[in-house]
Amino acid sequence: xxxxxxxxxxxxxxxxxxxxxxxxxxxxxxxxxxxxxxxxxxxxxxxxxxxxxxxxxxxxxxxxxxxxxxxxxxxxxxxxxxxxxxxxxxxxxxxxxxxxxxxxxxxxxxxxxxxxxxxxxxxxxxxxxxxxxxxxxxxxxxxxxxxxxxxxxxxxxxxxxxxxxxxxxxxxxxxxxxxxxxxxxxxxxxxxxxxxxxxxxxxxxxxxxxxxxxxxxxxxxxxxxxxxxxxxxxxxxxxxxxxxxxxxxxxxxxxxxxxxxxxxxxxxxxxxxxxxxxxxxxxxxxxxxxxxxxxxxxxxxxxxxxxxxxxxxxxxxxxxxxxxxxxxxxxxxxxxxxxxxxxxxxxxxxxxxxxxxxxxxxxxxxxxxxxxxxxxxxxxxxxxxxxxxxxxxxxxxxxxxxxxxxxxxxxxxxxxxxxxxxxxxxxxxxxxxxxxxxxxxxxxxxxxxxxxxxxxxxxxxxxxxxxxxxxxxxxxxxxxxxxxxxxxxxxxxxxxxxxxxxxxxxxxxxxxxxxxxxxxxxxxxxxxxxxxxxxxxxxxxxxxxxxxxxxxxxxxxxxxxxxxxxxxxxxxxxxxxxxxxxxxxxxxxxxxxxxxxxxxxxxxxxxxxxxxxxxxxxxxxxxxxxxxxxxxxxxxxxxxxxxxxxxxxxxxxxxxxxxxxxxxxxxxxxxxxxxxxxxxxx
Amino acid sequence: xxxxxxxxxxxxxxxxxxxxxxxxxxxxxxxxxxxxxxxxxxxxxxxxxxxxxxxxxxxxxxxxxxxxxxxxxxxxxxxxxxxxxxxxxxxxxxxxxxxxxxxxx
Numbered sequence: 001x002x003x004x005x006x007x008x009x010x011x012x013x014x015x016x017x018x019x020x021x022x023x024x025x026x027x028x029x030x031x032x033x034x035x036x037x038x039x040x041x042x043x044x045x046x047x048x049x050x051x052x053x054x055x056x057x058x059x060x061x062x063x064x065x066x067x068x069x070x071x072x073x074x075x076x077x078x079x080x081x082x083x084x085x086x087x088x089x090x091x092x093x094x095x096x097x098x099x100x101x102x103x104x105x106x107x108x109x110x111x112x113x114x115x116x117x118x119x120x121x122x123x124x125x126x127x128x129x130x131x132x133x134x135x136x137x138x139x140x141x142x143x144x145x146x147x148x149x150x151x152x153x154x155x156x157x158x159x160x161x162x163x164x165x166x167x168x169x170x171x172x173x174x175x176x177x178x179x180x181x182x183x184x185x186x187x188x189x190x191x192x193x194x195x196x197x198x199x200x201x202x203x204x205x206x207x208x209x210x211x212x213x214x215x216x217x218x219x220x221x222x223x224x225x226x227x228x229x230x231x232x233x234x235x236x237x238x239x240x241x242x243x244x245x246x247x248x249x250x251x252x253x254x255x256x257x258x259x260x261x262x263x264x265x266x267x268x269x270x271x272x273x274x275x276x277x278x279x280x281x282x283x284x285x286x287x288x289x290x291x292x293x294x295x296x297x298x299x300x301x302x303x304x305x306x307x308x309x310x311x312x313x314x315x316x317x318x319x320x321x322x323x324x325x326x327x328x329x330x331x332x333x334x335x336x337x338x339x340x341x342x343x344x345x346x347x348x349x350x351x352x353x354x355x356x357x358x359x360x361x362x363x364x365x366x367x368x369x370x371x372x373x374x375x376x377x378x379x380x381x382x383x384x385x386x387x388x389x390x391x392x393x394x395x396x397x398x399x400x401x402x403x404x405x406x407x408x409x410x411x412x413x414x415x416x417x418x419x420x421x422x423x424x425x426x427x428x429x430x431x432x433x434x435x436x437x438x439x440x441x442x443x444x445x446x447x448x449x450x451x452x453x454x455x456x457x458x459x460x461x462x463x464x465x466x467x468x469x470x471x472x473x474x475x476x477x478x479x480x481x482x483x484x485x486x487x488x489x490x491x492x493x494x495x496x497x498x499x500x501x502x503x504x505x506x507x508x509x510x511x512x513x514x515x516x517x518x519x520x521x522x523x524x525x526x527x528x529x530x531x532x533x534x535x536x537x538x539x540x541x542x543x544x545x546x547x548x549x550x551x552x553x554x555x556x557x558x559x560x561x562x563x564x565x566x567x568x569x570x571x572x573x574x575x576x577x578x579x580x581x582x583x584x585x586x587x588x589x590x591x592x593x594x595x596x597x598x599x600x601x602x603x604x605x606x607x608x609x610x611x612x613x614x615x616x617x618x619x620x621x622x623x624x625x626x627x628x629x630x631x632x633x634x635x636x637x638x639x640x641x642x643x644x645x646x647x648x649x650x651x652x653x654x655x656x657x658x659x660x661x662x663x664x665x666x667x668x669x670x671x672x673x674x675x676x677x678x679x680x681x682x
Numbered sequence: 683x684x685x686x687x688x689x690x691x692x693x694x695x696x697x698x699x700x701x702x703x704x705x706x707x708x709x710x711x712x713x714x715x716x717x718x719x720x721x722x723x724x725x726x727x728x729x730x731x732x733x734x735x736x737x738x739x740x741x742x743x744x745x746x747x748x749x750x751x752x753x754x755x756x757x758x759x760x761x762x763x764x765x766x767x768x769x770x771x772x773x774x775x776x777x778x779x780x781x782x783x784x785x786x787x
Contacts, residue, residue, distance in 0.1 A: 653785075653786055654783060654786050655782075655783030655784060655785045655786030656779070656780050656783050656786075657718070657779050657780075657782070658709065658710050658711070658713070658718070658779060658780065661706075661709045661710050662710050665706050665710065
């Protein structure tokens with residue numbers, strides 16, 4: 001059964017190829033179903049391989065399948081090979097499983113899009129790249145997938161590239177990731193120099209013999225790569241912007257797959273981390289904890305329903321880095337799995353809301369949607385309780401485990417994690433209350449409901465009537481307040497035409513069915529790793545052989561564990577209660593205004609823009625000048641030297657036979673002279 | 683073996699060097715291609731003389747054999763060279779070798 005490993009990435013690749021050839025002819029919805037079937041088949045293959053792996057004895061649960069030798073270059077060879085072990089199979093199962101649901105959802109969500117089949121083509125290619133990333137048995141195959149998901153994310157984020165915002169968001173994601181990729185590449189070179197191989201099996205074997213300084217350098221460079229892909233400080237700026245892409249993309253890339261690859265990479269390389277200096281794990285933990293906290297504070301201030309989720313994703317990924325830094329690899333993977341469940345659920349839920357409201361993404365114009373979108377609302381509530389850390393929802397178990405490990409690493413890290421947990425519960429509750437509870441606001445004129453939003457969208461009330469309403473060119477025939485098309489200002493995030501009225505409605509079954517399945521998973525997902533007895537820690541037993549080298553073993557007493565869990569629950573509930581007091585009980589108009597510093601994300605992004613536009617631009621200009629004058633000058637100088645020298649030598653070619661004879665003779669005399677001289681000296 | 687009163691190889695070599703130098707100077711200074719050709723022949727014969735000298739001095743027939751090779755190659759070279767000179771003469775009155783300088787760089 002293990003021989004089927006190659007089938008896991010092959011099926012999405014086949015789907016991609018078929019869609020390239022026939023996508024347009026298949027059209028909607030057949031192209032979507034084909035893509036869904038390809039990924040679904042991949043999921044089935046993953047399950048089959050998983051069952052095969054479970055059947056093996058524990059010590060031989062690492063199956064390597066080499067398809068062919070890819071790069072043979074002297075002493076350096078790279079095989080296209082797959083490694084099926086507990087870690088890669090865990091990743092494969094949830095990637096293909098959730099990707100199948102998201103594909104299904106996208107059939108409904110992308111309905112009516114003129115480039116329907118192309119979207120699924122990219123999605124399949126993305127899933128293929130992600131599976132290469134996790135299944136590769138060496139760093140280069142993983143890097144192939146690593147770059148593949150980067151390229152696909154660029155295609156997918158800027159899928160609606162007619163809009164400037166979407167196109168530049170895709171570019172931003174790509175460029176930011178390239179900075180991280182530099183770290184990955186140098187780490188790969190360094191690994192090869194140190195170990196003579198980049199195959200994981202050799203790395204695991206040889207990591208113990210690495211010099212501490214080498215292992216430290218490799219780990220830090222890998223961390224740079226991981227901060228890029230997993231949107232950690234300082235490279236997290238691309239992820240919130242990436243929300244410009246279609247919502248299924250947000251769910252796939254930013255909840256379940258690409259952003260987790262940094263965590264996967266560090267887990268895979270855990271033997272090297274274990275061999276590096278002690279302070280390195282502290283660096284990883286601090287990066288994670290700070291990212292978690294900062295992103296959570298920004299999420300509190302966002303108005304865009306997807307931006308809240310985006311910052312929440314960054315924050316949750318911070319938890320995973322905190323876990324890795326604390327030596328809790330199993331907990332990191334555990335949280336990755338549960339997070340994939342509930343965050344994919346919420347992204348898809350927000351997509352359902354956006355879909356139902358005719359592409360409205362601003363929470364200031366939502367409210368009271370729970371009756372109109374019942375399935376979306378109920379499933380969303382499950383996701384909310386899961387991320388808020390309410391037992392027994394899945395998020396509670398994984399977050400609690402990470403906090404426990406953080407406590408043993410350093411109480412300060414634990415405190416940051418706890419504050420983040422409180423903030424998480426707070427901002428998610430705020431989002432849920434603003435979206436699904438309170439007063440309906442989608443049918444209110446934009447200028448009334450959210451004046452600054454109206455300004456942002458270019459609807460300055462220049463022609464506002466007596467009632468403060470925007471008068472558009474058509475005028476109000478009935479004189480009743482209507483919602484004006486807010487997308488006429490060139491802000492067209494979705495390929496759908498203008499709407500005069502908004503009628504919130506529940507989404508079709510292709511969209512709600514994945515929500516229901518994911519809600520079920522978000523509810524019971526914690527069951528794979530329950531902390532009560534040794535036998536309930538299934539994930540730990542399953543993963544431990546892979547991460548043994550770096551895994552920290554808990555020493556806290558049971559009483560401490562219970563106390564920490566109780567504190568975490570209290571923090572979660574405090575966050576929910578606080579949000580309820582501020583956003584649920586009051587009328588919308590009385591609710592506290594968002595602090596601008598949080599709305600603008602601590603001005604981090606704009607500072608980078610300012611810096612890059614000012615001193616950064618000057619620096620780049622200087623580098624470009626250096627390149628043009630010094631580097632190009634050296635290259636062109638050599639060319640000029642050769643040209644001028646050649647021109648000079650050309651004059652000796654007179655065409656006179658007697659002159660040539662003279663040169664020959666002179667040369668011969670010179671040679672004889674030299675020989676005589678040498679003979680005399682020797 | 684050489685007799686005691688025989689001419690020593692040094693004299694032969696000196697003569698060969700002199701002939702070679704005359705030939706070389708002739709190639710460089712004379713303008714008539716036919717004379718230049720004869721000078722080349724002179725240089726070749728100077729070389730032949732050194733071969734013969736060393737062959738006798740070392741009592742090795744190899745040098746004599748090389749001379750025959752040189753003669754064959756020289757004959758072939760003269761045929762080709764004369765052919766070129768004749769074909770140039772057909773196209774233009776060739777007074778001196780310096781008139782044919784089309785191959786200058």
